[in-house]
Amino acid sequence: MLSDIEISRQSPRRPIGEVAQSLGLTSQEYHTLGDAKAKVQLNVLPRLANKPSGKFIVVTAINPTPYGEGKTVTSIGLTQALHALNKKVCVCLRQPSMGPVFGVKGGAAGGGYAQVVPMEELNLHLTGDIHAVSSAHNLAAAALDARLHHETRLGAEEFQRQSGLSPLHIDPERLLWPRVTDHNDRALRQIEVGLGRNNGPQHSASFAITAASELMAVLALSCDLKDMRQRIGRLLLAYDKSGAPITAEMLGVAGAMTAVMRQAIEPTLMQTLNGAPCLIHAGPFANIAHGNSSIIADEVALKLADYVVTEGGFGSDMGFEKFCNIKVRASGHQPDCAVLVVTLKALKSHAEVHQQDINAADLTALQQGFANLAWHLANIRRYGVPVVVAINRFPQDCEQELAWLQQAAITAGASDCVVSEAFAKGAAGATALAEAVLTALQQPAQFHYLYDPDAGLEQSLATLTELGYGAAGFSLSAKAQQQLQEIKQLGAGSLPVCMAKTPMSISHDAKLKGVPRGFTVPINELKLNAGAGFVTALAGNVMTMPGLGLNPGYLHIDVDDDGNICGL
Amino acid sequence: MLSDIEISRQSPRRPIGEVAQSLGLTSQEYHTLGDAKAKVQLNVLPRLANKPSGKFIVVTAINPTPYGEGKTVTSIGLTQALHALNKKVCVCLRQPSMGPVFGVKGGAAGGGYAQVVPMEELNLHLTGDIHAVSSAHNLAAAALDARLHHETRLGAEEFQRQSGLSPLHIDPERLLWPRVTDHNDRALRQIEVGLGRNNGPQHSASFAITAASELMAVLALSCDLKDMRQRIGRLLLAYDKSGAPITAEMLGVAGAMTAVMRQAIEPTLMQTLNGAPCLIHAGPFANIAHGNSSIIADEVALKLADYVVTEGGFGSDMGFEKFCNIKVRASGHQPDCAVLVVTLKALKSHAEVHQQDINAADLTALQQGFANLAWHLANIRRYGVPVVVAINRFPQDCEQELAWLQQAAITAGASDCVVSEAFAKGAAGATALAEAVLTALQQPAQFHYLYDPDAGLEQSLATLTELGYGAAGFSLSAKAQQQLQEIKQLGAGSLPVCMAKTPMSISHDAKLKGVPRGFTVPINELKLNAGAGFVTALAGNVMTMPGLGLNPGYLHIDVDDDGNICGL
Known part of the structure; x- marks a missing residue:
């Protein structure tokens, strides 16, 4: 089988303008960036406001294991299969961080024959949205430290006299806003800044990866530009010496931050390997943030397509829960169906099977590990949402185990349980999954929240x-x-x-x-x-800045003599 | 008079594809990013290799003063005037850093009726090249610290056993590679990194602004992708414990850095207010680096246009000197003519006239300050290049002083000395300058370097x-x-x-x-x-990280309800 990047590069692509038009965007509602990417313009939102919404399908998983369950591959494969069945479908995904691309993971554009293309665009800068988030975030940090510097250096009264601004009396012990970078950079986890002459006051500080920036969550949860501007104004940057909050609005930096993110609020249109539309937008962490792509992309997709596929980070206890309790509350768009991704390997891993035995047939271990799947099934159904279980198949998987798992999942309450071979076969490998989802969508969901804030x-x-x-x-x-x-x-x-x-x-x-x-x-x-x-x-230590490992991904990445990026 | 951003927004723009075609790019040699920007593809270079070059005009200045001499306004105004005279002209400029945009300067897209448009695109992300430089630069820093971390943690032998890589034995006392960010962030000038458990080794470090990154100079001085890849490989990141150099190639990060900069190597095509083509590319500092835009942009422009205007940073002792002794050596493209920008205010400032008197007529002070202009005239002529002096006129300027200065400059060796009113009048205000430059170009330059390395x-x-x-x-x-x-x-x-x-x-x-x-x-x-x-x-302390002042530019920037950026 070819590598992901070879498959991505060899696949014919539709001109992105054609993809945009097929989704139903008018030529005033997007602008193309080369022939592979387009930015959706926000002027589309008022036109769509009163249109009915398509069906909303959320892909989630059991608790993740080191083997990788293939949630993104399944999301893209399902989209490709629906597209091949002539359904009007769009997939909404998060933009991958470059940190993991150069660290271990190698990319997050799907894989095999279920990919968003071109994968090297998706995995690197794309249209610069993550850079914009980093830049706007760090502008606030620089502004906060500069204000602290000048007020400390001059004293409040003299500061006011010279600047004409009211002093903020920032408490240097209660600075809340870290800096961010889109790299895995362990050495920046805990730092001391403001050293040297006239650079102070000195204080401890930290960098997080940009996906962990609150601004990234703001981008994902904003309903429009005005909403984003207001949310940015409310960002809590520090407390003053009396314990009162200091916001980005009070620092006078919220407008400039919004200007920096002016283009980032526009979702990026790409396509799957078989030319189905894909909206890439925002990429918040699924632990300290809510781990779902943007409300604006969902809104555009739901009003223009009949079926919208999206995914939440990690398992249903995390990304799906936050999708329901945080994102749906902000967007109003409730899920109509969930797809729960599982692999035989992952279930055996939950039965504590060791790595050397993980590919061997072991029905007992599978049955033991099944408890985790059953829990996630029940968890999703608690929200009133029907669930299709997708078994992401690996070549070595045992037919007997697959058959047992399918039956067990249905018995445990799944609308259906089907084997997906999207990685190896693309759309054709996910046809059964697509059909199971279409059937499940015939029963209307009875969505409700888990709790009332x-x-x-x-x-x-x-x-x-x-x-x-x-x-x-x-x-x-x-x-x-x-x-x-x-x-x-x-x-x-x-x-x-x-x-x-x-x-x-x-x-x-x-x-x-x-x-x-x-x-x-x-x-x-x-x-x-x-x-x-x-x-x-x-709950426990959550790492917001990954580190590079012993054999980091960057070692394998290069540009060949024809200008092609290789090794992703 | 309207503000810069109002003029920029109200001006009709040619579709950028039309600008590209008028410059002589085929549709395979650029791709558009919306209707205002295009990326020039590197496949244009082989086609142009054997074409003759147009005339190369370098805009420089006397030693800068706090009043601003208007070098960029003059470069753009001259281009607009040549374009209006139906000459095939292109201007090559550096991309502005966002640091000064949010700090004090407010932008570097020209000003008044001599601008590159849309100015809010040029002054903010543009096409992400500066972000790409920051990201590639910081990837090397993260990789270096991670390698130091793992080799220190495990010891050289165990590191080799576990990673399969040869240890580099990095000397933690001789780390040479800072980190960068495209902001004015004083608190990051001197920092301590690697604090906390398992994040070390702890060491002192610093951030510079991205314009000060050696990678930015690499981008500007590379002749093609292969050259850039090799230059990145040669970057000196640290010394090992035996005093031997550790390069990006040895760390295995040069390929990934090049991949991150794969699109940044493509110049960005924009246009002046009257639709003349403008190539924006790279933005190295003019103190610790050479302060000129890219060789690739120059190459494209010189082979496609009959007249190419560019500018070097600061005065002729800095940007022009480095243009000649560093850039021409790497590119082979010698200057045919220089334009030396001066203002009455600046000359009086060199005569130590105080700010409160700077706008008053004072021929004695002007005559005294003229020595600085005469020195720069002689300095440029030392390189065998004819010089046209452009007096960037301000409304309060005294006619008598202007007349004296014109005569004095010609007597001192200028090919001509003309008044430019490009700021207030656009192309029409720089027609005399354009004609003087065309006349000067009739005498062939006798270019030679100042020294032999x-x-x-x-x-x-x-x-x-x-x-x-x-x-x-x-x-x-x-x-x-x-x-x-x-x-x-x-x-x-x-x-x-x-x-x-x-x-x-x-x-x-x-x-x-x-x-x-x-x-x-x-x-x-x-x-x-x-x-x-x-x-x-x-020679002396050179600040590579500016700070935000008491009344920073970001205070005035916002996004209005229609999504327009204001306050730039």
Whole structure:
């Protein structure tokens, strides 16, 4: 089989303008960037406002394992199959971060014969949206430090006299806004800045990867430009010496940040290997943020296509939960069907089968690991959404195990369970999945939220941990209790919760495989994301800056004499 | 008069494809990015290789003053005037950094009725080239720190066993590669990284603004993709514990860096207010780097147009000198004519007239300040290049002074001296300038370099300081002497010199106005830029990271309800 990049490069592509027109965009509603990418213009939104929406299909998974379950491959494969069945379909995906591309993962454009093309465009700069987020984010950090510098250097009174601005009295001990970069850069996790003469005040600081920027979540959750401008204005950057919040609006930097993101708010149109439209937009983390692509891209897709496929990060306890409780609340677009991706390997991994035995037939282990799948099935159905289970097939998979799994999933409540071979066969490999989804969509979903944020943060946390995870409950550290009081005082006690926990277990503890019970989720910290509009609850250490490993991906990447990028 | 952004927005624009075709690009040789920008494809280079070159006009200035002399306005105005005279002309400019846009300067797209449009595109992301340079640069920094981390953590032997890579034995005391960001961020000038558990080793580090990245100079000086790949491979990142150099090639990151810059190597086509083609490409500093736009853009422009206008940073002692001694050596494209920009205000400033009196008529001060202009005239003529002096006129300028200056400049050796009103009147305001340039071009230039790098660095420094600045000579600090020996040992002793000194004086000392004599240029440091292909000689402190001031530009920038960026 050819490599991903060879398949991507050899595939014929439709001119992107043709893809745009086929989706229903008029020539005033997009502009092309070369022949492979287009930016959708926001003037399309008012025209679509009163159109009915297509069906919304959310792809999710069991708890991820180191083997990779193939959620993106399945999302793209399903889209390709629906397109091949002459359905009007569009897939909405997050833009990959360059950090993992040069780190380990090698890319996030799908794989095999289920890809968004050209993959080297998707995996590198694309249309610069992530750069725009980094730049706007770091402008706020530079502005905050500069203001602190000048007010400290001159004193409040003299600062006011010379600048004509009211002093902000920033508390140097309570700076909340890190800097970001779209690289895996371990050395920047914890740093000290403002050293040397006239560069201070010195203070500790940190860099996160751009996907972890609250601005990335803002981009994904904004309904239009005005909404984004207002959310940016609300970003909480620091506290002043009296404990009052300092926002981007108060610092006077929110307008410039919005200007930097003026083009990033426009979704990027690309295509799948068989020419189905794909909207790429935003890429927030699925732990400290909500892990879904943008509301604006969904809106455009849902009003123009009859079927829209999207995916949430990690398993249904994370990306799907946040899709429902955070994104649907902001967008109003409820899911009509879920696709739950699973592999035989992943289920055996949940039964603690070791790596050397993971490809061997082992029905007992499969049956034991099935509990994790059954939990995710029930979890999704708790939201009133029908579920089709997609088994992402690997060449060595045992037919008998596949057959058992299909039957077991249906018995456990799946609308259907089908084998997907999208990686190896593209659209043809996902036809059965597409047909199962079309059948499932005939029963209308009865969507409802898991919790009501108006009941307050503690109640939301209780419902999320107990009903959402099957925990005994949650505990708040002293720090988190203090933060809870502050958040309430700021009038933000009714925002939805965004749980930052390990994705490897339903619980907060990566070591608890299968379906853990009786655990208590320890919340160490609560962080108000006033711009994004949620409160992140940190259960354990969540790494917001990955590091490069021993054999990083960049070693293999180069440009050949014809100017082609190779090794992705 | 309207503001710059109003003029930019109200001006009718040609579709960029039409501009590309009028320049002589075939539809296979560019791709459009919306209707205002296009990327020139590198496949154009072989087709043009044997075509004759057009005339090359370099715009330079006297030593800059805080008032702004209007070099970019003059470059664009001259281009507009030549275009209006039906000459086939193209202007090649550097891409502005966002740091100054949000800091003080507000933009670098020209101004008034001499602009590259749309100015908000030029001043913000444009086509992402600066982001690509930042990203490729920081990938190398992350890779270097990660390698140091893993080799330190495991020890050389175990590192080799686990990774299969040969250890580099990086000396943590001799890391040479900073990180960069395209913002004015004072707090990042001097930092400590690698703090906290498992993030080390801890060491001091710094951020520069992206324009100061050696990669930016590499982008500007590369003749094609292969050349850029090789230059990136030669970048010197650190020394090992035995004192041997560690390059990007040795770290295995040069290919990935090139992949990140794959699109950045393509010049961006825009247009002036009256529809003349403009190639925007690269933006290296004019102090620690050579301060000129790219060789690739020049090559495309010179082979397609009959007249190419470009500008070098700062005064003729800096950008023009480096244009001749660094860029021409790499490109082979010699200048045919120089335009020397001056204002009455600037000359009076060189006569030490204070700000409150700067607009008043004062022929005595003008005559005294004229010495600076006369020096730059002679400096340019030393290279065998004819000079047209352009007086960038301000409304309050005194007719008598203008007349005196015109006569004095011609007497001092200018081919002509004309008043330019490009800012207020666009092409019509620069017709006299265009005609003077066309006349000057009728006498063929007798270009020659100032010094021969093959004579060795010390001789180059002697000639540059004595002949180039009129200094008594130069001195090397103990550190610089040590560095000189290292550079020679690395076989780089015959590279051209890139002087990093104040632009405000012909000398190294900003306080020495007019035409200083008898000074000795103190070289504190020599820095090998093995990728860019020059040795930077630091005469005094050169700031590579600006800071935001008391009333930064970002305060005024916003996005209106129609999505228009305002306040630039």
